[in-house]
Amino acid sequence: MMMVTLPFTFEEYHGRQSRLLEQIPTDSLVLIPTNPVSYRSNDTSFPYRANSYMLYLCGWDEPEAVFMAHHVADSWVTTLFVQPRDTKAEIWTGRRVGTEGAASGWPVHEAHSINDLKDIAGTHLDSCKQAYLIQGLNSTLDEIVNSSIDIDSADPTSILDEMRVRKSDKEIRLMLESADIASAAHVAAISKGYAGIGEWQIQSVIEAHFTASKSRWSYPSIVGGGDNATILHYNANESVIAEGELVLVDAGCEVSGYASDITRTWPVSGKFSDQQREIYELVLKAQLAGIEACQAGSVWLSMHRATSAVLAQGLIDLGILDCSVE
Secondary structure (H helix, E strand, O other), rough: OOOOOOOOHHHHHHHOOOHHHHOOOOEEEEEEEEOOOOEOOOOOOOOOOOOOOHHHHHHOOOOOEEEEEEEEEEEEEEEEEOOOHHHHHHHHHOOOHHHHHHHHHOOOOOEHHHHHHHHHHHHHHHOOOOEEEEEOOOOOHHHHHHHHOOOEOOHHHHHHHHHHHHHHHOHHHHHHHHHHHHHHHHHHHEEEEOOOEHHHHHHHHHHHHHHHOOEOOOOEEEEEEHHHHHHOOOOOOOOEEEEEEEEEEOEEEOOOEEEEEEEEEEEEEOOOHHHHHHHHHHHHHHHHHHHHOOOHHHHHHHHHHHHHHHHHHHHHHOOOOOOOOO
């Protein structure tokens, strides 16, 4: 049996489940499917990443899985539907935890084969009035719920999103670890830069650091030199960066489902021109103002307003904008 160490204690997972379920009517069925597998071509899939809600509630990171909760007597019962052990499939794609491993090693009461999902979930739906389901991820679940005439469907993500805003101490430690790795990757990329380097080469330095730190990128890295830096979601990363140009890197990594997201701009040759320095220092000043405005009790827009005010005044002072701040 596979031995897996989850990033959080059973107590923390059970606490999350309890906080969710206390907001759900007891005549409901909760169904949280994980993300489907996406295929690049034929039998080659893209690297798999589980649904964040699945990771949050029970830490399950394998594909083809569903977290379910139904109410019996005076308590909720939680169940994981997972891929069963399959020697032939495991030879091709790796070992599976299976139902026995899921039942004993994950914070749920029961585990069943994903092949039994339709029968078991359908039986529970017969005694429920509504289903809390994230639709669009599992066609079997969508069909079961949408074909049930007397079942109302609700989306649990608004409840879960509000819960996930508040981080535990362990979650914060994972976020800091992710940020530290990404920060070190950016520093490594800066140290390797030179006029004539390819955007793809900077990308390779950053993502190699992610891999060496046992993390993975949290989104495709953006490395834009010169004019490419002005494209918000540039991702070709195939141009050579010339002498005197700036390079913008937007790259972050993920540790146990917790992501970092860092954007930095620097001169590829190691030295700012006077004009580049003026803009860089203005952006840095605005960033610091935004950080200062990020205080408990402040409205969400306070950070945006603080940075916008600094940028607007700075661009006016530099003669780039010909207007008043108002």
